[in-house]
Amino acid sequence: DVKVTQSSRYLVKRTGEKVFLECVQDMDHENMFWYRQDPGLGLRLIYFSYDVKMKEKGDIPEGYSVSREKKERFSLILESASTNQTSMYLCASRQTGGDGYTFGSGTRLTVV
Amino acid sequence: KNEVEQSPQNLTAQEGEFITINCSYSVGISALHWLQQHPGGGIVSLFMLSSGKKKHGRLIATINIQEKHSSLHITASHPRDSAVYICAVRNTGNQFYFGTGTSLTVIP
Numbered sequence: 001d002v003k004v005t006q007s008s009r010y011l012v013k014r015t016g017e018k019v020f021l022e023c024v025q026d027m028d029h030e031n032m033f034w035y036r037q038d039p040g041l042g043l044r045l046i047y048f049s050y051d052v053k054m055k056e057k058g059d060i061p062e063g064y065s066v067s068r069e070k071k072e073r074f075s076l077i078l079e080s081a082s083t084n085q086t087s088m089y090l091c092a093s094r095q096t097g098g099d100g101y102t103f104g105s106g107t108r109l110t111v112v
Numbered sequence: 113k114n115e116v117e118q119s120p121q122n123l124t125a126q127e128g129e130f131i132t133i134n135c136s137y138s139v140g141i142s143a144l145h146w147l148q149q150h151p152g153g154g155i156v157s158l159f160m161l162s163s164g165k166k167k168h169g170r171l172i173a174t175i176n177i178q179e180k181h182s183s184l185h186i187t188a189s190h191p192r193d194s195a196v197y198i199c200a201v202r203n204t205g206n207q208f209y210f211g212t213g214t215s216l217t218v219i220p
Contacts, residue, residue: 009153033208040211045196088153100145100157108153 002034002088003027006091013111021107023091029102030037031094032074032106033064034058050075050096056062081111115139118199118211131186133214137200138180146173147198148183149213155198158184172195189218 007022025032033048035058045058047066054102055066063085067075074093091104116137125131146158146210159166159173161182166173170189175182186193199211 041213043200046206051212090153090155096136100155100160101147101155102148103155106153106155 004091004093004102004104006089006107008107009062009105011038011101011107011109013081013109015082015111017078017081017111019109019111020080021076021089021091021106021109023074023076024072025074025091025093025102026072027095028071028094029036029093029095030071032068033092033094033101034062034064034074034076035090035092037090039088046076081109083111085109086111114211115198115209116201116211116213118197122215122219124200125189125216127206127218127220129189129197129218131193131216131218133184133197133199133216135180135182135184135211136180137182137199137201137209139201139203139209141177142181142204143202145184145200145202146182147200149196149198151195158197163208173219186216191218194218195197 002024013019025064031100049055049068052071061093065077070108089107092101094101119134144161149155160207161175170187172185182188194217196213196215
């Protein structure tokens with residue numbers, strides 16, 4: 001069964017900490033995405049990647065960075081976590097030209 | 113203004129009812145996606161449409177490219193259909209835009 005795996009379902013971090021959210025997919029997809037989801041705002045794209053070592057800013061990249069050293073792994077980094085980064089974070093992957101996304105189960109991050 | 117608007121935002125239905133969720137968009141698109149998100153947070157891709165109509169079980173998705181509108185229908189709704197349904201469009205530049213979702217509750 002193909003899937004996208006996010007390393008944590010729930011995380012609690014302190015303000016100012018560096019936070020790593022990991023995402024791994026086993027479908028050999030070229031494209032990987034990080035979204036955050038907030039009530040009333042829907043899914044918003046943070047960063048995406050079309051290939052290894054390639055990254056593009058999405059709609060809300062401020063305060064985040066990403067790393068894609070291997071095709072199957074796409075990491076989201078919060079350099080210095082802040083309370084306004086408390087959110088649900090969703091990773092997704094997609095084959096170029098493919099039918100749709102495959103999403104991970106999400107990481108609910110709380111920054112205190 | 114959002115590029116993708118969904119209606120209604122919230123919907124409560126009795127088991128067995130026919131349900132329609134609407135999606136309107138303002139950009140030129142190459143494809144439209146319907147996604148389902150269950151309370152645990154996981155998202156499943158239901159349909160990808162670029163024209164016409166698709167059916168999978170009790171779910172039917174239609175799209176009218178000229179009117180920039182899509183509908184998701186659920187026939188004979190069931191409590192397990194309770195979820196948030198999200199419309200997303202991919203424009204010709206490969207950018208994705210998401211609606212804010214429709215929260216559906218089906219009561220037994």
